[in-house]
Amino acid sequence: MRRASASPSARILLTAVALCLAAAAAPAQRINLPPVTRHRLKNGIQLMLMEYRRAPTLSVEALFPGGASGDPVEKAGVAAMTADLLKRGTSSRTAIQIAEEIDFLGGSLNAGAGDDSLTVSLSVLSKDADAGLNLLADVIRRSVFPPEEIERERQLALAGLQSLPDSPEETATRVATETVFRGHPYGVFRTIASVKRITRDDLLRYYQRFIVPDRLTIIAVGSFQIPQMIEKLRARFEDWTPSGSAAPTVAEARPTPRQLVLIDKPDATQTQVRLIRPAFRRNHPDFFAAELADAMLGGGFTSRLVDEIRVNRSLTYGIGSRFRLHKYGGFLAISTFTRIETTRAMLDALNGVLKRTAERGFTSEELQKVKSYLAGMFALGLQTPDALANILSDIALYNLPADYLQTYLTRLLAVPLADVNRIARAYCRPESFSVVLVAPVAKISGQLKGLGRFETRPITAVGK
Amino acid sequence: MTRHTLFRCAVCLTALLAANANAQTLKVERLQLKNGLTVLALEDRSLPTVAYYTLFRVGSRNERPGITGLSHLFEHMMFNGSAKYPPKSFDRIIEAGGGYSNAFTTPDTTEYYEEFSSTTLDQVLRLEADRMRALRLDTQNLEQERSIVKEERRVGYDNSVEGGMYETLWNNAFVAHPYRWLPIGFMGDLNAIRLEDARDYFRTYYAPNNAVVAVVGDFDTKQLFAKMRRYFESIPRQKPPRPVVNSEPPQRGEKRILFHRAAELPAVMIAYRGVSFRHADDPALNLLALILSHGQSARLYRRLVYEKQIAAAVNATNDSRIDPGLFTFYAQAQPSHTAAECEAEIYAVLEEIQRNGVTERELQKAKNVVRAGYVDNFKTNFGRAGLLTGYQANWGDWRRYADYLPRHDRVTTADIQRVARRCFTDRTRTVVTLVPQRNAQSGEAPR
Structure with a gap:
């Protein structure tokens, strides 16, 4: 494969959504998507429905606000384990029966906890919509958390944490996130100790507080008639009594001071490199400017980082930048790796690209090209029901404007160079980035002289 | 990089059948240029975008010791300029056209693709023709990509426990066949490959008569074909590449390899001799792999992860290729359990299938999974383009995609039991056992 960067997979799916994807210079930039129908059930559940006719499929997401950021610190992992347990037994189905039913349909039913939400997706x-929705409603509403299933999931979670040192990439990303969100729930990850402390009562408490109809949004995209889909969801969810529980509250993430962290992985022949710094929340007026700056910095093959670090200097196979924006805060991160001997060269090169970007900004030529690129990628990326359901889910979770999809291109293309360069100045100064390296300390120390003092930990201490 | 072409195509195919009632009548038009280039066109004007896909019939299977990894290294070099286009212009043109490009190398093929706004189609045709005619093959291009590919090897194999085990498995399962090395190649060969090797490769394998192109999306087929003739037809045909000889001798006993690597949990990989994707038993082996490891209701997951709780992860894969490949298993042990326990339990599950077969419901479930999986893949221009090139290249006729679903639907539980008995014999087995060396601290902190 030619590319392995931190940016999303290059594999883009394409379907029959009609859309207009002219070059950036063209006057009309419109996306002709089927409309989103919003409907509220009597118990307050919000429905967002979109018909999607080309393929005979159905994608559903049930979005419950309040994800891992609701975990007590000493019991980090409660939300994730609750999500895992939803499929592990209901009042009418055993874990095996649930697995057997969804597998027989050739479908998928998953639950996962993100930073801001717990999502169950189908x-x-x-043709299997009824059977699938029955399962979805059952695992959401009638999960029973059997003790032996909790122990099974606990063992699997512990195995995953124990083998974390085998993945330098994952370790680097985790430590970088812990670093930039230090002191905030977004920076708290589950550990072997915290997973061991979680009890069945903790899971039930989470389930009763967060897996409730009060703030639930159900998104469905597929080849159905809207009234029929409303009826199907009404039949399965409208008799669910609201709990009256309070909405989850999370503090805004505050900027954290810069840190230098070196994680010791003695057998590695390559250094994993993360540069990370605080940014802002997802629902922020600078979102579009940040998207553009991000793509010019480390988005496609012609971005500054790929061009300088990979193409000109052959220092890596994969490099990318990413503004990762949550509900209450976000960060800008650069992810890459290089062989041990060129670690300093990599850090200096990154420093150079960032410094140039912060001081001189981007050019109007770069901006024009990246607008075409992002406009095309946005359109190409919207063409499967799963992708559409994901965007609708973001609209609900981050309170984005109702016409977000329809106005995305217009707003993207309207961003002036001055705004993008304001972002560059504010967020690209190299000295504002924390640095996280995963490498063999003994072989790399000499290269880090003069950079400041790195806090050093063995890789086996991460996640413990 | 090790993604399997045929499997992906197969996945695309059923999507087609499930999604479109008249799937059998896909309106593909075929153009055969005088220089041997095959072009398949499928118009779909529902979106103003185009997928352009090129498959070259060359992969690591066509390499020899000393140049392993060249097919993949060459794949990288294809993006760095040609006679009329300086380095970096390929990506600039594609990205400015609202698109992306990429490529991958398998043991059997090298495949290139891009999706972009249909207004960019003419530029893309010129770019593609120019790199097929006159790629810029110089030292700078080679050295730039050599370093990048070595980093790719380090991240995917040298610093990945599972990647290292996987490479060791294939290195040892084969004696004579080029499948014994992976497309990434050996580090020593990556260091040794010369510009001359790359030039030979280009002449031999990147000839128009060794390629299939599919274009799917928003264009007029007549105009497309006229342009294909104008831009591509004068690229000279070359002598057909020398056929790959499969001299792999029969395996007459189990091979066991210990793999020492810093790791936290024990693991095991097991391989049995597989079949070619053209073999009549290939669909039964695909379905058997699903029965064994698709989803949490599958036999291996249920036994090793759920009931016995000795494994943290387990899977089975039928890796069929032009020449017979491998049917492989992977299991990672839970803390305080061993690779040996996982291995023994996998064998117990296989023996049960050999003895008692599988149920009708299990087989139907696997067939449903195959069918449903296709829908997700066939909606796209990209997916259809990959499907067409794959069937044209591997089966000699793009229409053969229509056989895929019937081939799977015909499989019976008796077939599953028969192939399980034939495939899973300890004499043709190769086992790689991970011997974890504990991660330890190497030195003191820098000042």
Whole structure:
């Protein structure tokens, strides 16, 4: 494969959504997507529905605000384990029966906890919509958390944490996130100790507080008639009594001071490199300017980082930048790796690209090209029901404007160079980035002289 | 990089059948240029975008010791300029056209693709023709990509426990066949490959008669074909590449390899001799792999992860290729359990299938999984383009995609039991056992 960067997979799916994707210079930039129908059930559940006719499939997401950021620190992992347990037994189905039913449909039923939400997602062929929705409603509403299933999931979670040192990439990303969000729930990850402390009562408490109809949004995209889909969801969810529980509250993430961290992985022949710094929340007026700056800095093959670090200097196979924006805060991160001997060369090169970007900004030529690029990628990326469901889910979770999809291109293309360069000045100064390296300390120390003092930890201490 | 072409195509195919009632009548038009280039066109004007896909019939299977990794290294070099286009212009043109490009190398093929706004199609045709005619093959291009590919090797194999085990498995399962090395190649060979090797490769394998192109999306087929003739037809045909000889001798006993690597949990990889994707038993082996490891209701997951709780992860894969490949298993042990326990339990599950077969419901479930999986893949221009090139290259006719679903639907539980008995014999087995060396601290902190 030619590319392995931190940016999303290059594999883009394409379907029959009609859209207009002219060059950036063209006057009309419109996306003709089917409309989103919003409907509220009597118990307050919000529905967002979009018909999607080309493929006979159904994608559903049930979005519950309040994800891992609701975990007590000493019991980090409660939300994730609750999500894992939803599929592990209901009042009418055993874990095996649930697995057997969804597998027989050739579909998927997954639950996962993100930073701001817990999401249960279903994907089936349209002909299996009823069977799939029955399962979805059952795992959401009637999960029973059998003790032996909790122990099974606990053992799997512990195995994952124990083998974390085998993945320098994952370790580097985790430590970088812990560093930039230090002191905030976004920076708290589950550990072997915290997973061991979680009890069934903790899971039930989370389930009763967060997996409730009060703030639930259900998103469905597929080949269905809107009234029929409303009816199907009403039949399965409208008799669910609201809990009256308070909405989850999370503090805004505050900027953290810069840190230098070196994680010792003695057998590595390559250094994993993360540069990370605080940014802002997802629902922020600078979102579009940040998208553009991000793509010019480390988005496609012609971005500054790929061009300088990979193409001109052959220092890595993969490099990318990413503004990762949550509900209450975000960060800008650069992810890459290089062989041990060129670690300093990599850090100096990154420093050079960032410094130039912060001081001189981007050019109007770069901006024009990246607008075409992002406009095209946005359109190409919207063409499967799963992708559409994901965007609708973001709209609900981050309170984005109702016409977000329809106005995305207009707003993207309207961003002036001055705004993008304001972002560059504010967020690209190299000295504002924390640095996280995963490498063999004994072989790398000499290269880090003069950079400041790195806090050093063995890789086996991460996640413990 | 090790993604398997045929499997992906197969996945695309059923999507087509499930998604479109008249799938059998896909309106593909075929153009055969005088220089041997095959072009397949599928118009779909529903979106103003185009997927352009090129498959060259060359992969690590066509390499020899000393140049392992060249097919993949060459794949990288294809993006760095040609006679009329200086370095970096390829990506600039594609990205400015609202698109992306990429490529991958398998043991059997090297495949290139891009999706972009249809207004960019003419530029893309010129770019593609120019790099097929006159790629810029110089030292700068080679050295730039050599370093990048070595980093790719380090990240995917030298610093990945599972990647290292996987490479060791294939290195040892084969004696004579080029499948014994992976497309990434050996580090020593990556260091040794010369510009001359790359030039030979280009002449031999990147000839128009060794390629299939599919274009799917928003264009007029007549105009497309006229342009294909104008831009591509004068690229000279070359002598067909020398056929790959499969001299792999029969395996007459189990091979066991210990793999020492810093790791936290024990793991094991097991391989049995597989079949060619053209073999009549290939669909039964695909379905068997699903019965064994698709989802949490599959036999291996249930036994090793759920019931016995000795494994943290387990999977089975039928890796069929032009020549017979491997049917492989991977299991990672839970803390305080061993690779040996996982291995023994996998064998117990296989023996049960050999003895008692599988149920009708299990087989139907696997067939449903195959069918449903296709829908997700076939909606896209990109997916259809990959499907067409794959069937044209591997089966000699793009229409053969229509056989895929019937081939799977015909499989019976008796077939599953028969192939399980034939495939899973300890004499043709190769086992790689991870011997974890504990991660330890290497030295003191820098000042």
